[in-house]
Amino acid sequence: MRALLLEGGLTYRTDVPEPLLGAGEALIRLNLAGICATDLQLLNGYVGFSGVPGHEFVGVVAAVNEDKHRHWLGRRVVGSINIGCNHCETCMNQGPEHCLRRTVLGIRGKNGVFADYFSLPVDNLHVIPDDVSDREAVFTEPLAAALRVVEQLRSRPFGAVAVLGPGRLGLLIAKVLSLAGYQVTVLGRSEAALVLPRQWQLATALVAEVPDNGHDCVVDATGTPSGFAQALRILRPLGTLILKSTFSAQETIDLSKIVVAEIHVLGSRCGSFADALAVLRQKTVAVEELIDGCHALQDGLLAFEQASRRGVRKILLQPD
Template sequence: MGAEEARVSSRAIIIDRPGAHRLVERETPRPRSGEVLVRVAAAGICASDREVYDGHRDAAYVRYPVVPGHEWAGIVEAVGEDVDPGLVGRKTVAEGFRACGVCRRCRYGETSLCTAGYAETGFTEPGGFAEHLTVPARLLHLLPADADLRAAALLEPAAVSTAAVRAAEVRPGERIAVVGAGTLGLLATQLLAAYSPAELVVIDPRTERAAQAEPFGATAALAPGAASSYEGRFDLVVETAGAPSTAAASCRLARRGGRVVLTGMFTPGAEGIDPVHLSLSQLTVRSIFGAPSAAWTDAVRAFGTGLLRPAPLVTHALPLERFADAIALVGGGDPKTGKVLLVPQAP
């Protein structure tokens, strides 16, 4: 099916400015040369979407009005010129960063650090809180025909967790801690468990959330207070919470000569890492911003083999009409709220 055969109308959520959104009926987007049109099956809401709605995201990383939604999965419905028509009907996800592919960082494989200027689906480009969106075909990662598309909507955070695990250079038999039992933390736990760690401890003040990590391979779930007795114990600490104190706390959990990977998105005013402790302990500290193409490839492969199981993390699936309810659930403080999805439905 070509672009001219696409549906003539499609619904989308538009955030015009902080705190103001509309559900609109619009003309179905038409894929340009090199693009595909995707019918969205499900789209996840994360804390950064809540920041866009509340107006707390750095102005350099959002462009209003915007159709949000950077975590999504769907089916290719049409293709533009110079795109393989065999993609039509394929289940897919796609990288969010619109990397140029030619700058030094992109050529080095660090596509999430593209120097051509920030552009990302759902923040500066129309996203997945809609029945349809268009994306460059080069960013697609195709899924198995039997893929659960609601679960696949979590492959964007899964790619970020995969980037963290790749950066960590995990070795079998290590003592590992994961700080944070949100989506990133629970997905990272699944990946880290595959390395047969001697210990895999998940730390989160929400005890109910931390306990959810145990079916994914965690050997223990702890509250931060209880974790203080574990300082200096772990070969590797993967931080996923982005809370004001978690970067510094993660460094204290690492043994001398250990490794720390910071994955959470911190806000100004977060507690700094003690440089004296850092140097005397000879820690290796890495940070993660998004996910490069290689991490996406690994995440999709792990999902296809069943190593990554995002489906149990989903607790809510709401239609576009209930966007306000969905965004309120995210960050609402209820430990029973996991991943919230929007599931577009035809009018």
């Protein structure tokens, strides 16, 4: 089958074997996939992944290996990306997201979705409602990740939140926080980067003009060490930093303010797909406005090059 393969560098291949199904898995035919910041970081050596990358997808179930799952055949689906061992205490009590033996679709020990076909456990799948298009549904995973921030802040008394990084994920985070009642300011490096946030009726500011020590809560969605440093700069002592960035960095990062100012650091990762699909059905987040291009799988190298350009938001891949 055709696939993008990461082995030292990224290549387009036509000779990659179709995945063999494990117990409880489904074979899924790709309809549409999205390139995210984590995919770009994998090319820079993040977590040392090799194989087929990609984890944001819309697909159709083409095969299952157990009769009890035949009702999934032909269903249009998205799927959560963490696959736990299903035996440890973490899996039993909290779910697979923090299982120490987990694999992660297209990121850790599990081939991903930038291919004609890929596999996932049926338990990870969610049927896409008929009134949600493929171009909307491909945002389920990043929208779920954005909603995770809302969930984590529910018990915290912040009325105002700054979101640093008006890119693919940062805009989704800012919008769902705004819908949840927070006063949100989107911070970017250029006026051009702030055009779409303003169209979404979000307050904006240039991060370089934001004074030091002025915010109680900052979400870093930049995916860069420099963004992390800016987030620390603008936080008040005893403030809360929510890290939504994963990056492979070679440069030194100064963490002294976390200690001296007693900054609370909160990591944030995956969220509920069911909640994300519900938001997509409500049409309250104009996700399709984030799409800056769509390429055939065979043009995947060009798609990655475009996705890596500054100011480009969501680039999609499709089989043909």
